[in-house]
Amino acid sequence: MKCDDNPMSKEHAAPRCTATSKRTGERCKGPAVKGWTVCRFHGARGDHGPGKANPAYRHGMRTREWQEMRKVINDLVRIEKEIEDLISD
Numbered sequence: 001m002k003c004d005d006n007p008m009s010k011e012h013a014a015p016r017c018t019a020t021s022k023r024t025g026e027r028c029k030g031p032a033v034k035g036w037t038v039c040r041f042h043g044a045r046g047d048h049g050p051g052k053a054n055p056a057y058r059h060g061m062r063t064r065e066w067q068e069m070r071k072v073i074n075d076l077v078r079i080e081k082e083i084e085d086l087i088s089d
């Protein structure tokens with residue numbers, strides 16, 4: 001390696017992002033994330049999927065299933081209150 005070799009030249013040989021800018025219409029020149037065809041600005045590693053695969057997963061009480069369950073329970077409670085109101089008249 002020559003002394004005046006640019007240490008960044010290796011980085012620029014990395015695969016490029018395939019995204020196209022909506023603003024300029026030009027191809028993104030950012031380096032693609034390993035295993036992706038796009039750079040980190042264009043959604044690489046963006047989708048972790050639902051449930052335990054998601055890094056935001058903590059205790060499982062906020063999963064889509066549980067949110068749905070809570071909604072059903074809240075509906076039942078609301079209906080129950082409405083019935084109570086009807087009966088108490």
Ligand SMILES: [Zn+2]
Binds near residue numbers: 018038
């Ligand atoms: Zn990009």
